[in-house]
Amino acid sequence: QKEVEQDPGPLSVPEGAIVSLNCTYSNSAFQYFMWYRQYSRKGPELLMYTYSSGNKEDGRFTAQVDKSSKYISLFIRDSQPSDSATYLCAMALGRGYQKVTFGIGTKLQVIP
């Protein structure tokens, strides 16, 4: 079993839709959770990070962490064609641990 499971997609949605991206993980010791966006042939860029359980909102993006279910989500409201990219979840044991485990990434396409 992989430490982090993420559906690779692709996921196609119409412009304006709410997008839900998810990851599950097996290591209950993970405490620091991140979402990265990666455009084709580019390095990932950090979108959001959350420490422990809870929600975090930043503009059109909301990250949720449910540690009891070992499940994290990223919601994108009012999706735009420019959101089309691969979204990678990532997690670490804690703020003091720099080794990060990545999901495979979900490819998202927002259709105008």
Added chain:
Amino acid sequence: GAVVSQHPSWVICKSGTSVKIECRSLDFQATTMFWYRQFPKQSLMLMATSNEGSKATYEQGVEKDKFLINHASLTLSTLTVTSAHPEDSSFYICSAVGFGSYNEQFFGPGTRLTVL
């Protein structure tokens, strides 16, 4: 802020040659730099962790004699793929962590290596 650059962005080389990839943090000093490899339709796989002035820590299964890492300063790390073979063809990405930023890794744009 928090910009990381990589050079070159792509390289094609013949089998058996060595290739050097540079990773620079442009506007901050990096306590640690990481080197990842990403094959098509696969996740980022950590190859090694590099701290300035000390030997790199390699992940299990990564040959340290093949992938030489030098972290010469707080803003520069290099990865040299020695005696490259076609199976080394991949997308190599570095990331850097600044002082006090803990797990907030900032990634470079990546280097696509093709070995003929």
